[in-house]
Every structure is written in C-alpha cells, then in structure tokens.
Amino acid sequence: MGQITLNQITKSFGDVQVIPPLDLQIDDGEFVVFVGPSGCGKSTLLRLIAGLEDVSSGDINIDGRNATEVPPAKRGLAMVFQSYALYPHMSVRKNIAFPLRMAGIDKAAQDAKVAAAAKVLNLTDYLDRRPGQLSGGQRQRVAIGRAIVREPAAFLFDEPLSNLDAALRVNMRLEISELHQSLKTTMIYVTHDQVEAMTMADKIVVLHAGRIEQVGSPLELYHTPRNKFVAGFIGSPKMNFLSGRFATEFDAATIGVRPEHLTVSHSDGKWVGKVAVSEHLGSDTFLYVDMDGVDEPVTVRSTGEIGFRHGDTVHLTPTADKIHRFDNQDLRIA
Amino acid sequence: MATQHSRAAARLMISPAVLLLLGWMIIPLSMTLYFSFLRYNLLIPGMEEWTGWTNYEFFLTDPAFFAALTNTLLLVGGVLLITIIGGVLLALLLDQPFWGQGIVRILVIAPFFVMPTVSALVWKNMFMNPVNGLFAYFAKFLGLQPFDFLSHAPLFSIILIVAWQWLPFATLILLTALQSLDSEQLEAAEMDGANFLNRFVFIMVPHLARSITVVILIQTIFLLSVFAEILVTTNGGPGYASTNLTYLIYAQSLLQFDVGGGSAGGVVAIILANIVAIFLMRMIGKNLEA
Ligand SMILES: Nc1ncnc2c1ncn2[C@@H]1O[C@H](COP(=O)(O)OP(=O)(O)O)[C@@H](O)[C@H]1O
Ligand SMILES: [Mg+2]
Secondary structure (H helix, E strand, O other), X not given: OOOEEEEEEEEEEOOEEEEEEEEEEEOOOOEEEEEOOOOOOHHHHHHHHHOOOOOOEEEEEEOOEEOOOOOHHHHOEEEEOOOOOOOOOOOHHHHHHHHHHHOOOOHHHHHHHHHHHHHHOOOHHHOOOOHHHOOHHHHHHHHHHHHHOOOOOEEEEEOOOOOOOHHHHHHHHHHHHHHHHHHOOEEEEXXXXXXXXXXXXXXXXXXXXXXXXXXXXXXXXHHOOOEHHHHHHOOOXXXXXXXXXXXXXXXXXXXXXXXXXXXXXXXXXXXEEEEXXXXXXXXXXXXXXXXXXXXXXXXEEEEOOOOOOOOOEEEEEEOHHHOEEEOOOOEEEO | OHHHHHHHHHHHHHHHHHHHHHHHHHHHHHHHHHHHOEEOEOOOOOOOEEOOOHXXXXXXXXXXXXXXXXXXXXXXXXXHHHHHHHHHHHHHHHHOOOOOHHHHHHHHHHHHHOOHHHHHHHHHHHHOOOOOOHHHHHHHHOOOOOOOHHHHOHHHHHHHHHHHHHHHHHHHHHHHHHXXXXXXXXXXXXXXXXXXXXXXXXXXXXXXXXXXXXXXXXXXXXXXXXXXXXXHHOOOOOOOOOOOHHHHHHHHHHHOOEHHHHHHHHHHHHHHHHHHHHXXXXXXXXXXXX
C-alpha cells in the first residue's frame, strides 16, 4: 500500500507562502515525478509529505489514514536525500541496518535483510567499508539500500542523481526504474531535470512557484501541455514560441512549435530566416535560426546531416497539426 | 632544481625562528636539569655543590609527592569530565533556536576572559565563603548548616572553579562542531525511527568525537599546570589536600628555598606530562586521523 492524498495543503515560512493551497492524489504503486525549476517548492512539498516540515494548513492522508500530525518515522515512508545523508562513521552494513536497529529487530533478521538489499544493489563486496571510501554511485545505492530495508509504503527521492556525473546518472536512472518495476512500491521523485521526469515517470507533476501547473503522463504533457509554462518546460530542446504576425494567422496570442516539428528547406517554406549556429551531433542537427520579428533564435531539430552553415538562408515549415496555440492568458487553446 | 633551491631558501628563512624557539626551550630546560643535580638552597647562597640523584630521591620519596600526583590527576580528570559533559549539554542547548541567541552566546564565553586569579577570588569570597558567600546564604535560607567548601572539600572546590573557567572553551568548540553536522543526517535518522536520544548517541556523539579529542588534548596541557587558582584560594592546603605538582614544586623552591629539590620536581613533572601526553595520544589520537 502506498496511496497518498494531499488535501488543500499550504506551507508558509514566516510571511512567505511557498506552497499555496494544493491538492494532489498519488495512487498505490505509481512513480510520480515532481518537476519544476529551482526554488519552486519541490523539496518543500516532498518534506511536507515526509513529515520533516509541518503543513501550515490542510491534511495529508496516507493509505486512508490522516497522517498530518504523525511524526516522520511513523508515516512508513523512506527518503533518499540529495546529499545521501549517510552516517559517515558507520560501515555500509551499519548504515543499511540502522533503521532496522532503531525498530528493534533482532540481529539475525537484520543481517538477512541487509544481505538481501546489498545483493539487489550490488553492494555485497562493500559492506564493511565506510561511506567515505565509496564512489558517488555506490553511496547513492547505500542510501537506497537504507530505504529499501524498511519496506516503506512509499519512497521519496529528492534530486538523488544531481551529484553524479552524466554517464552514471543515466545508469542510476535505469536502476531506479528497474527497482520500481520489481518492488512496485509507490515512488515520489523530485527533480529539476525534465529528461529524468520524462524517462522515469508514470505521472509527472509540473510545479511552478508552488502551484501545480499540470498533472499527467509524460506524453500527455508533451502532446497537450495545459499552458505555455508546461509547454516550455517539457521537451528538449525547448519549444519555440512565436507571437505577433506569426500567431495572429492562427487566431492565438502566441503559438508554440517544437524543434522536431519544423522542416527545413533551401528553397521554399512558410517562414524564412538565417542560420545563426548549426550544431552537428551526427544523429541530429540543431539549427538556431534568426527570423525577422522573433526575439530569440528559433531552434530546429533535423535528423541526420543537413548541409546548412552559418549565414545560409533557410525556409522553415511547421507540421500543421503540431502547432500549439496559446491565448493571452498563456493557456492552451484546444 | 627549482624546488630544491626554494626548499633550501625556505630552511634558511625559518632558521632564525627555529633557533629562537629552540633556545627558548633548551636553555631553561638544561638549567633546570643542571640545578636538579645541585644542592642549591637560596638561604645559603654560594654553597652550591654537586649531589647527584639526592634531590630526586628526596622528592620522589616525599609523601607530599604522591598526594600531589593524585591531586593533579584528579584535578585534570575532574575538570575534563565536567567541562566535556557540561560542554556537550550546553552546546546542545545553545544550538536550539531561541530569542536573544547572540547575547546568550557571548555571555557563555565570558568566563573565559576573566583572569584565573580574579575568578578564583570571586568564587572564594563571594560564593564559597561560609559566612558571606552566596552558597552559605542559600544554605541558611533553606535552614541548613553552611558548608565551608575550601576547608572541607578543597580539591573539589578548585575543580569546580577551574571547570567554570574552562567550560566556555569546551562549549564553544563543541557548539561549532555541532553546527557543522549536516542537518540531513539528523533528518535521515529521524525518518529511520531514531528518537532524540538515539540521534544523540549514534549521530551527534560520533560527529563530536574529534572535537572532544581536541578539547581533551588542549585542556590537559593547561590543566596539568593549574597554579593561580590554588595560590589564591587554599595555598595547597589543608595539609597537602589541594596541592598539585605545580604547586608542590613552587612550595619546594620558593617557600622552602630549595631550588635543587624544586628543579628535580620540575624534571619529574616534565616526564609525567610526557607520559600523560603519550597515553592520551595512544588512546584518542586515532580520532584525529583522516
Ligand atoms: N526553511 C526554510 N525557511 C525559509 N524559506 C525556505 C525554507 N525552505 C525553503 N524555503 C524557500 O521555499 C522556496 C522553495 O524551496 P525548495 O522547496 O527548496 O525549492 P526546490 O526544491 O524546488 O528547489 C524557496 O524560495 C526557498 O527559499
Ligand atoms: Mg530542492
């Protein structure tokens, strides 16, 4: 079980309301990702769920029980911190066993659980080392091990991969996804990286200044973003926004076109501009095109290699049914 | 080449300082050693003569020596115990957010700035005095017989006075150490089901171990040579009840005018201090590594 319901919760630090009233339903076994720019309140929201911060108002329900006043240890949730928060003076074995020891479980059962967790996480050879003697990825796994042995109702991750290098991040992303497949426990995962959100989530919650902008599956957010913020945040490279004469043609205040939904041509197309920069990655080519009446260069993504260089004139055509229209409140027009 | 040159230059540059420090240490040490083998009494000047180990024999077989040795160890141990336990508790308290934190922290450090003689006299006359002291006043208020601290529990009283002086030092070092503890570790432990006592024992104390080591080492160095507090309160008495090694050497050299015997005591004290230092390093030095 691991069903969490947030009911009109708010959080203020002094006079500053970081989380305005917020409702959210997280179902059992779901992998939910909170994503949003830095400082938007993701960690605060996670810490409210964990019980490390008290809500200013509203209720938190875990598995149908009102947990608003329940202390963190009794909520049955396990958290993996961004800094890993391992206990530096304890061996890996003792770190993983710590929650069991606090729960007063006997030594033999502790050892068995630690061994099982270590096996899943490939830590068996490192059990007698101190955290200081491990690499970043291994420390991360120890932190996850310490969470697993508690058999929590839900796992909470706060930007767990942000201290790892790029290659390791991809690996750990897969490992955490696999862990979710095998445990089928609810996971709430906080990140500012939309790629992590898109690749791992069953359900993405996009936060902006403490407000939920949209909740949905990765592809829902990609195909039908509710507003301009979500449209710009989800997808990489970012969606291009065009206003003025480009938008009026489509009866909108702003239109958005993703870089992958623009086709390029040397001779003819809907819009015309000049190539500012072209980036050749082999599999893809990114063109940054300056157009009259558009402030930022328009990004275009083409597969394979195309022969455009700096200064070339280029014609762009958006795929007709992939144009997102936004009204003057930045909401999407269906 | 360059590094060899600069290394030689560096040695040359620091040599005056090293020589000065060496002389500073070597000259008094060798004079003490030299005097300790002389029959040298200030009352009969000009009659110094070589006596071999006699001074040591007298000093080491003197019952006062064993009393002083025990008192020294009790004094050091007692003050360490009080300052470390008290320091940890005060640090825990001061680490909590409360109104007027800045002022309270300054007040806590204040005793450290009071001269040892002054604080000992304040304690002696204003707190522990059996007639006018605050403690006597409280005892009378409660209908009890006032306790004459300095004559009935002289060593304990001195331990109390010295501990009061060193408590701020321990508190300050332990407080900074406590503040450097990653709050996420405590939160992780809290989520892992550790109550405050468990967090204290399993997370905070190990984190403080290194600072406690530093406090023990630094304080021991200073506590082995406590002198002023004894001089202005009990004069080492009654009998030898509050005489430590430092005070005994003073008494030998300057009250009994026996410079030779005092110097022998000084050499013994140096050896003992080194034994304590080695012992301490062995016992807790590993906390300082890594
Ligand atoms: N303990 C606190 N006291 C005051 N303000 C805080 C505290 N914790 C977070 N905040 C503020 O709340 C906002 C959201 O912070 P946070 O949840 O950490 O953002 P995120 O994790 O999304 O980067 C920030 O503006 C931050 O300054
Ligand atoms: Mg954060």
